[in-house]
Amino acid sequence: MFDVDAALAGAQRLFDAGHGVNVFKQFVIRKGHASDAELDAVFAGAAHVIEGSYATSPQEQMYVEPQAMMAWWRDGRCHIVGSMQCPFYVHKAMKVLLACGADDVEIAQSVTGGGFGGKEEYPSMIAAHVALLARKAGRAVKMVYDRDEDIAATTKRHPCWTRHRLAVDARGELCAIDIDVVMDGGAYLTLSPVVLSRGVLHAAGPYRCPVVRVRGRVVATNHPPHGAFRGFGAPQTTFAYERQIQKLARLRGEDALALRKRLALRAGDTTATGQLLGASVGTDEVFAAIESVAGRPPVRDGVNAHGAPVRRGRGVCFYFHGAGFTGSGEQRLAGRATVAVGRNGFEVRSSSTDIGQGAITIFTQIAAAALGVDPAHIAVVDPTTSRVPDSGPTVASRTCMVVGAVIDRAARVLRRRLEAWGAERGTSGPLVELARAYAAEPCAELAETATYEPPPGIAWDDATYTGAAYPVYGWAACLVDVEIDLDTCEARVLRCVQAVDVGKAINPAIVRGQIEGGTLQALGWALLENVVYRDGKVANANMTNCIVPTFADAPELETLLVEVPYPFGPSGAKGVGEIPMDGPAAAVANAVEDALGVAFDELPISPEAIAATRPRWRLP
Amino acid sequence: MTAYLRPRDLDEALAARAAHPDWMVLAGATDLMVNANHRAAPTGILDLWRLAPICFVRAADGEIAIGAGATWLEVERDAAVCTHLAPLAAAAREIGALQIQARATLGGNVGTSSPVGDSLPVLLALDAELEVASVRGRRRVPYREWCTGYRTTRLAADELIVAAHLPLPGPTTRTVWRKVGTRRAQSISKVMGAAAITLDGDVVIDARVALGAIADRPVRIAAVEAAVRGQRLADAAHAARAAVGPAIQPIDDVRSTASYRREVAENLVARFFHGMMQRADR
Amino acid sequence: MKLAFEVNGERRTVETSPWKRLLDVLREDLRLTGTKEGCGEGECGACTVELDGEVVNSCLVAAGQCDGRRIVTVEGLARGGVLHAVQRQLVACGGAQCGICTPGIAVCAAHVVDRGLIAGCDDATARAKIRDLLAGNICRCTGYQLIVDAVIAAAREVAPGTEGAR
Structure with a gap:
């Protein structure tokens, strides 16, 4: 059973936990109406209703280092080292698998060659295999997946189908939004419920609307399981709402950017879950940034180097992404981090992994700033479970914003404690000297562990799905110019500009790297990436056919860092890891529509998909 | 244990x-490894x-001879190839990327x-002839007769190219x-064409048109070649487009x-003729 | 078979099967683990090394073919403890994230810079050429932008066609 409609119709019963046959999880969001009848009445009274169905494809993370893990046993204790995002996720799984205590299994992260969500949950699986094999064999066992195994077996982005209805009044204001989201979870539960949650929480978009209904379901099929991938459900629903908004702009003949600016959420507005937006809403700053560089749209028609006629178009989109765990997730996690006086300065201990996103550098900068010392005196220790507190997983754009803030607080307290110790002894001087003096004393380790504290006024109701879905949002706008070869129907991105409100770019090069990497993954998803399933198996399980963009496919990327500080992030920083993934696909679709006059509501917008619309193109 | 021989000359090979x-x-081992x-x-x-005896690119006697051991990097950097056989240089540049071009050979x-071998339609369009050898002697095979089916050729079991x-x-x-590949570089062809x-002025006297990745082997499209002969370029483009469809079996x-x-x-073949019309205008 | 070849300027000998991949000879026999495997099919370029002065995918070279040849891996780019200009600029520009593709990119980019393959080009042409020349190296983290910046910066440091980068 490979079709979500068949699964929902109960063609076979794979799963039933009370949400409906084959429904792993369902969420409903209601805003501004008490019943379906009330919602229907708003639609009935609307000046225009825009209806659309949108489909997005599965996507392979394609970290360049495949999954790899090694285990060995010594004195009855299991040691595991490998490529992973979340050592304590593996730790938790091994405690259950091995029926052992927390101290009987130790998880260490090896330098990890990319994750993007693909090494969030799957490493527990391969860790289980090596742990058991190592126990049986009485020797160290290492497993390294070949690329074909990795593509065939590990979790990918959920394919998703979204039906979206938009009710608009005569002045062009949104009166109501009604959305139905269905994701294909595959054969096992995985993180599907949480992915779906983020998908539905972003589904209504960053737009003012008094009446919203969102229903989301993730469905069991016989596909390989889908799971975490950068954006985590939001890219799927963002594609749908930004296509809808584009259709509204066309309907009204209104400038695409101006319309979005007119409808966008700002401080004082409420989201679909009724969250009152306060600080750090970068809407106006993001629009101003994109307008400052937009310039003229590309010349419509031309001829390319192959002598083929081309047609060009421009697309924009506006979007947001909640940073950190959903709802009360961060409170439940209660992430901890420690800053301690080390032998040669200071140590930062957290379970956040560096998977290329720069966690070590950022934590070093945050601790150094809070302590008032040179970064050279900071050592971020390896996130081995026996040596660090559980800071929560390295996911959800939370490492810098959430764990970084905990480190910032711990460092400030440690600084006061160390200074107080120095004052007691009558020693002053630079903090590093105090630290060296302390380390030379035969006294107990001086360490400060801090725990996440939610910002004041944050309240979330899991039962009604209302309240503050996220402590804060990042805001972004994207502009894409495309050129379509009319002989081959290949769409090429000529220009891609992203303006992203990151709160504060603690390290601008790292932030740029995050935005540009996420942007290209999004452009790839929009145009050329796909996982082809045949009879429930991946039919293109190799890098030859499961392609991602090369240097030559990538356009020059223009990145505009917008800084509207978040009072509870370190130096004002907000999450940035995921947001760039959400928007560009819709901007590409909007640009291709602008070029050819045909709507593109499914991903990927492959040459084959474009060619199939040729009879409907509206060319001069 | 695998035996290994690196012959010093062609006779030993x-x-x-x-x-x-x-x-x-x-x-170059880029496929077999x-x-x-x-x-x-x-x-x-x-x-x-x-x-050494098969690693050369040599222009002489009204032809360019390319040794079987020449890499695509050597082909694309050869001045005579770039001047006289531009499509071959262009195809060479689109075989894999730099690392593959440095190893993969003609x-x-x-x-x-392979039906998606990038140089093969060019060899058809340029009417190449292959020179093969064995201990029995040397022979030449017109490339248009070389491919006998899906990944099969006229090479005998004791022969080398x-x-x-x-x-x-x-x-x-x-x-x-x-x-036309799956992406802009390092890609497998979906369709490729050479002609x-x-x-004579804007009249087609003769044409060799070849396509790749649309059948079990690279193919000359005889129907197109017949349809365009004697036509003006504008008419040839139309005639060529119409003749392509029935002649190919894409999957x-x-x-x-x-x-x-x-x-x-169809679009590529029509563009070949149409594009020449634009060039003739200049 | 007994394999004798030059790796990073040193003569090395290895007893190995001629069918073994150069990649495995480097990583397992010589413990030069800087060279990475991302796919084993010549698609990702993480295993790129220089072989007799050209860049190749070491997963697609048979050990037997390396006898008597000259190989440079990422470990051979730095000289006398000084990183190659390309390596320095990858660090300075933020051109590396997770690092798995970085050795292959460093070897390929150093080849491009040292051979002067973008010498004398204006900035836009050089950027386009870099994108073409490095298209055999997949990076999933960076979007490539900061890597292109790094290669441009390294090329500016190095006199074209010389070994000055080392």
Whole structure:
């Protein structure tokens, strides 16, 4: 059973936990109406209703280092080292698998060659295999997946189908939004419920609307399981709402950017879950940034180097992404981090992994700033479970914003404690000297562990799905110019500009790297990436056919860092890891529509998909 | 244990080929070594990489001869190839990326004879002739007769490919090439086409038109060639487009669809003639 | 078979199967683990090394073919403890994230810079050429932008066609 409609119709019963046959999880969001009848009445009274169905494809993370893990046993204790995002996720799984205590299994992260969500949950699986094999064999066992195994077996982005209805009044204001989201979870539960949650929480978009209904379901099929991938459900629903908004702009003949600016959420507005937006809403700053560089749209028609006629178009989109765990997730996690006086300065201990996103550098900068010392005196220790507190997983754009803030607080307290110790002894001087003096004393380790504290006024109701879905949002706008070869129907991105409100770019090069990497993954998803399933198996399980963009496919990327500080992030920083993934696909679709006059509501917008619309193109 | 021989000259290579027809003939190895760590080791390896007598690109006597061991990097950097056989240089630049071009050889492309071999439609359009050798002697095979089916050729079990001989196109012959791959570089072809078109003013005197990735082997499209002969370029473009469809058998696979391949093949062939019309205008 | 070849300027000998991948000889026999495997099919370029002065995918080279040849891996780019200009600029520009593709990119980019393959080009042409020349190296983290910046910066440091980068 490979079709979500068949699964929902109960063609076979794979799963039933009370949400409906084959429904792993369902969420409903209601805003501004008490019943379906009330919602229907708003639609009935609307000046225009825009209806659309949108489909997005599965996507392979394609970290360049495949999954790899090694285990060995010594004195009855299991040691595991490998490529992973979340050592304590593996730790938790091994405690259950091995029926052992927390101290009987130790998880260490090896330098990890990319994750993007693909090494969030799957490493527990391969860790289980090596742990058991190592126990049986009485020797160290290492497993390294070949690329074909990795593509065939590990979790990918959920394919998703979204039906979206938009009710608009005569002045062009949104009166109501009604959305139905269905994701294909595959054969096992995985993180599907949480992915779906983020998908539905972003589904209504960053737009003012008094009446919203969102229903989301993730469905069991016989596909390989889908799971975490950068954006985590939001890219799927963002594609749908930004296509809808584009259709509204066309309907009204209104400038695409101006319309979005007119409808966008700002401080004082409420989201679909009724969250009152306060600080750090970068809407106006993001629009101003994109307008400052937009310039003229590309010349419509031309001829390319192959002598083929081309047609060009421009697309924009506006979007947001909640940073950190959903709802009360961060409170439940209660992430901890420690800053301690080390032998040669200071140590930062957290379970956040560096998977290329720069966690070590950022934590070093945050601790150094809070302590008032040179970064050279900071050592971020390896996130081995026996040596660090559980800071929560390295996911959800939370490492810098959430764990970084905990480190910032711990460092400030440690600084006061160390200074107080120095004052007691009558020693002053630079903090590093105090630290060296302390380390030379035969006294107990001086360490400060801090725990996440939610910002004041944050309240979330899991039962009604209302309240503050996220402590804060990042805001972004994207502009894409495309050129379509009319002989081959290949769409090429000529220009891609992203303006992203990151709160504060603690390290601008790292932030740029995050935005540009996420942007290209999004452009790839929009145009050329796909996982082809045949009879429930991946039919293109190799890098030859499961392609991602090369240097030559990538356009020059223009990145505009917008800084509207978040009072509870370190130096004002907000999450940035995921947001760039959400928007560009819709901007590409909007640009291709602008070029050819045909709507593109499914991903990927492959040459084959474009060619199939040729009879409907509206060319001069 | 796998035997290994790196012959010093062609005679030694041919003798080894005759003595060990089961050995793997390896040059750049870019195809045969894919996932090599998971495949059974061959009985023996006959390594032709950098075998001097087959590593050359030579322009003489109205032709350019390219040794089977010449890499695509050597082909694309050869001044005579770039001047006289521009489509071959262009195809060479689109084979894999730099790392592949530095190793993959003309002999490998011709010997493997994949339906998506990037140089093969060009060899058809340029009317190449292959030179093969064995201990029994040398012979030449017109490339248009080389491919006998899906990855099968006229190469005998004791033969090695020595070179391809490409006649220089005459002054009134224009050559063109286009590859449509899965992405802009390091890609497998969905469709590719090459043509050599001889003109008298804007009238097509003769044309060789070849397509790749649309059948089990690279193919000359005789119907197109017949349809355009004697036509003005504008009419030839229309005639060519109409003649492509019935002559090819593209398939659906994980990389593309039959209908897309068909449509693009038609567009490419029509553009070859149409594009020449624009060039004739200038 | 007994394999004798030059790796990073040193003569090395290895007893190995001629069918073994150069990649495995480097990583397992010589413990030069800087060279990475991302796919084993010549698609990702993480295993790129220089072989007799050209860049190749070491997963697609049979050990037997390396006898008597000259190989440079990422470990051979730095000289006398000084990183190659390309390596320095990858660090300075933020051109590396997770690092798995970085050795292959460093070897390929150093080749491009040292051979002067973008010498004398204006900035836009040089950027386009870099994108073409490095298209065999997949990076999933960076979007490539900061890597292109790094290669441009390294090329500016190095006199074209010389070994000055080392």
